[in-house]
Amino acid sequence: MRLASGHVAVQLEGEELAKIQRDFEGYRKGLVRLAPGGWVLPAPYPKYADKLYNTKFRETDVVIMTYPKCGTTWTQEVVWTMRNNPNLDHPKASAPISVRSPFIDSDMLMAMGKEGSTSLMSEFLKGVVPDPDPNEGIALQLTAHTPDPRTIKTHLPFSLMTPDLLDTTKVIYVARNPKDVVLSFLHHTRFMKNISYVGSLEQFVDYFVNDQLIYGPYWEHLREAWPRRDHPNMHFVFYEDMKADPMAELRKLNHFLGTDLTEEQLEKIVQYTSFEEMKKHEQDALQGKNMATFVNEEVVKKDGGFYRKGEAGGWKDRLTDMQAAKIDAWTKKNTLDLGINFKYSI
Numbered sequence: 001m002r003l004a005s006g007h008v009a010v011q012l013e014g015e016e017l018a019k020i021q022r023d024f025e026g027y028r029k030g031l032v033r034l035a036p037g038g039w040v041l042p043a044p045y046p047k048y049a050d051k052l053y054n055t056k057f058r059e060t061d062v063v064i065m066t067y068p069k070c071g072t073t074w075t076q077e078v079v080w081t082m083r084n085n086p087n088l089d090h091p092k093a094s095a096p097i098s099v100r101s102p103f104i105d106s107d108m109l110m111a112m113g114k115e116g117s118t119s120l121m122s123e124f125l126k127g128v129v130p131d132p133d134p135n136e137g138i139a140l141q142l143t144a145h146t147p148d149p150r151t152i153k154t155h156l157p158f159s160l161m162t163p164d165l166l167d168t169t170k171v172i173y174v175a176r177n178p179k180d181v182v183l184s185f186l187h188h189t190r191f192m193k194n195i196s197y198v199g200s201l202e203q204f205v206d207y208f209v210n211d212q213l214i215y216g217p218y219w220e221h222l223r224e225a226w227p228r229r230d231h232p233n234m235h236f237v238f239y240e241d242m243k244a245d246p247m248a249e250l251r252k253l254n255h256f257l258g259t260d261l262t263e264e265q266l267e268k269i270v271q272y273t274s275f276e277e278m279k280k281h282e283q284d285a286l287q288g289k290n291m292a293t294f295v296n297e298e299v300v301k302k303d304g305g306f307y308r309k310g311e312a313g314g315w316k317d318r319l320t321d322m323q324a325a326k327i328d329a330w331t332k333k334n335t336l337d338l339g340i341n342f343k344y345s346i
């Protein structure tokens with residue numbers, strides 16, 4: 001199937017799909033791979049692809065773009081708060097971040113799961129979208145109805161988004177050390193029921209370096225963003241720098257966004273968006289919601305939920321020397337022409 005972006009989407013099949021479906025029990029509907037780029041995405045992606053590609057962004061929008069598990073949600077909360085809630089007194093600030101700051105390409109993820117897995121999102125949508133039509137993509141409708149200034153999340157790479165994105169809109173790209181990403185992603189795929197990964201860490205590292213995980217290839221995602229880093233509408237953030245000195249990163253964001261916040265306001269936002277605070281806010285926001293439809297509660301009880309560890313360099317306690325070496329070799333091969341270095345890589 002040819003898409004408006006010029007890519008051709010082909011369903012995965014044969015032994016490759018059979019193996020993936022054994023390890024990722026949630027991928028019942030399959031996956032597609034796009035050419036060029038080799039992008040792997042859930043099977044429902046083509047239904048939304050052209051709408052996503054043709055989305056008209058506004059000058060007042062800020063798009064936060066990342067490969068999964070690189071610190072998107074943290075950056076969303078920082079940016080949304082800086083722009084909408086600088087004095088921490090906004091009446092709707094306690095609503096989940098996914099309602100205040102839409103995840104534009106999440107319809108395909110919701111469509112991947114069992115019927116009814118969109119119900120929590122639909123519930124949050126009430127009052128935001130006057131007459132939501134579940135067939136039209138909940139996230140797309142939420143994005144269209146979010147009042148200015150919008151802070152929009154995407155895990156799609158530049159080539160699958162509207163080509164004039166940077167001409168109209170500010171983009172913040174967040175990158176994270178792949179060794180921490182792989183562990184965070186492993187956890188995510190285990191606790192999210194619409195994915196339900198049941199394989200081992202060893203196999204997951206293989207899926208990662210073989211570019212078979214959704215939204216990958218990881219390095220291709222970065223390769224499209226990194227050369228754009230000096231564009232006036234582009235701001236590049238490393239998760240590791242946010243961890244090491246969040247105040248310094250918020251000062252840079254203050255300049256990039258033109259929010260003109262004081263040092264005192266920024267300091268309060270650093271506190272408000274710390275790992276512990278965000279974890280607490282999420283627990284409050286989801287209180288009373290039946291999460292069993294979405295998450296594997298056994299995994300959550302044992303290994304944590306979305307706010308797992310929030311560390312940079314935590315991979316050192318978990319990856320074996322062999323697994324780390326595999327990621328190093330893959331990194332070396334892919335960064336020869338990039339000149340990008342991550343902290344805590346060795």
Ligand code: PPS
Pocket residue numbers: 066067068069070071072073074180183184185187188273274275276278306307308309310311
């Ligand atoms: S997602 O599902 O792809 O959108 O996930 P994403 O938000 O990109 O990344 C989730 C990881 O970010 C960590 N996180 C934070 N770290 C530090 N400080 C704050 N405030 C914060 N908020 C989220 C989250 O814990 C995930 O990392 P891991 O390593 O799994 O803990």
